[in-house]
Amino acid sequence: MAAALEGRSVVVTGASSGIGAETARALARAGASLTIGARREARLRTLAEELAAAGAPIAIQPTDMRQETDIARLFAVARERFGGVDALVNNAGLGRRAPLSSSPSEPWREMLEVNVLGLCIATREAIQDMERRGVAGHIVHVSSMAGHRIPGPDSGVYAATKFAVRALTEALRVELRARQSPIRVTAVSPGHVFSEFADVFNDRPGAAAEIDRRFKILESRDVAEAIAWVLTRPPHMEVHDLLVRPTAQRN
């Protein structure tokens, strides 16, 4: 039997670590052709070697999601290598501890540019490609439980970016249905996940491990498998927002 995503070309952003890297692995297992982007090229190269050795068709493209030309190039690579993009996993994102009352504006700008603007630009590039080729494609946004409630002090702008992702998910659905497009859109909203996210947020290594010592948090692979599940549903089924918490997470 053919793998569920055999012959389907998927672009994954933020694939150099955490959820993005595990999503690339999960989608490769499902047979997808992959174009992966992030800034850390060496990480992308190592992952591509691993997946290519297992037989996955894969291309890498160093991509800074704050640079529109980089995003355009990522999609150009998907077109050159695989003829276009059938699905996009908008995963690249970050949080910074940056209180509204005292933070400099640069961390706010970075979060807004990567988590919101970069996601919008990538979405547009993917949809234009899908529509040119008449493909019933799929856009998956990696949102967050922080898009559903404020996780705590110091997370205000991060949460605002993920509330924006939630709005953009529904806005895109409304836009696509208005023109009777078959393209689907999904948000996946994880709680705490073991990745480099908490280290970046707190600006020190080991932060994710500290949370995991307090209670068992999600593995990146758990979220990746949820994304693979979403992408392998039948065409008449559109998952809107999948909330996935560690069982022991209280808020």
Ligand SMILES: NC(=O)c1ccc[n+]([C@@H]2O[C@H](COP(=O)([O-])OP(=O)(O)OC[C@H]3O[C@@H](n4cnc5c(N)ncnc54)[C@H](OP(=O)(O)O)[C@@H]3O)[C@@H](O)[C@H]2O)c1
């Ligand atoms: N971990 C959690 O607890 C958690 C919970 C809910 C939602 N999320 C969301 O899950 C997504 C993935 O995060 P993660 O947990 O896997 O954390 P991670 O291990 O830190 O991965 C973040 C990814 O985003 C990429 N990225 C960051 N800034 C970028 C930029 N300017 N241009 C291109 N890529 C950029 C990073 O690549 P480079 O640094 O190589 O560019 C990396 O591949 C994010 O959207 C995050 O908001 C995480």
